[in-house]
Amino acid sequence: MSVNDVYDVEIGALGGGSAELGQYRGKAVLIVNVASQCGLTPQYEGLERLHARYAAQGFAVLGVPCNQFGGQEPGSAEEIATFCSTTYGVTFPLTEKIEVNGSGRHALYKDLVTVADGGGHTGDIRWNFEKFLIGPDGTVVARFAPQTEPDGPELLAAVEKSLPAA
Template identity: 75%
Template sequence: MTTADSNGASPLDVEIGALQGGPADLKQYAGQAVLIVNVASKCGLTPQYSGLERLHARYADQGFTVLGVPCNQFLGQEPGSAEEIAEFCSATYGVTFPMTEKVEVNGEGRHALYDRLAGHADAEGHGGDIRWNFEKFLVGRDGRVVARFSPQTEPEAAEVVTAVEAQLAG
């Protein structure tokens, strides 16, 4: 079992489907650092897939993974089927990190994963609803959310890399 945060629940305890079907067992990442990112294929920020993949590859052997969570809530920028999303990510950006099923991150249909993420504020104090595609949450080795980064923050920005490295060192 993962370590719970102050509200009693770790994001890694949530049940969610894998992009290609079946469950995505998030508990397999217990003891690792995980960067959870809501992603979309037709967004101006979609090129961040490249940085996410490089970050994943750079630290994967140290107990780190990126977890992509497709979402179509922002101007319909992730309209594809699971197969289309997987093909796009692989062919266009060489994505090898795991992806979940497409979910809602805001509103009444918000997935339980984002219920456990949204309350955590970023360095500027923004908490609550997800603002746009590519908002990032870093879950530490203890299962707690340790950082939130705005959609515009590049995956390889100094603040993201520093936060990931701090989790891997601790």
């Protein structure tokens, strides 16, 4: 499934202005709905390592804060940014806080949720830290369950396979 139109979706950056998704054309990008008060929040550390490890090879992590799962991302943009940088040293970009499910689902997730993960799940995002790997050509390469660690072998293999040709 191609989601080239994902690059044309309007979404704000956490600190204001546009997140400019078009900058990811030609790169591999891992889109992750994130939260600061979740049992899976320590994945921020692994996501940052993943981002740093492959950034020079045309890869980026894009964090998408969402408060739809147990109210686990209640903070303001400033609170989220401060938490991420001071607690986990996050340097990868974060978008504005959005809804990923329901009638208020942001356009970014409209097509993403139609893609199946390795277990065959399609549809609504199940929890914080669900991951979508977009290839350099705009194709959704893989969907990973929230419990999949950023350094999990299946995720690392998919990222390495999806890196743009040098």
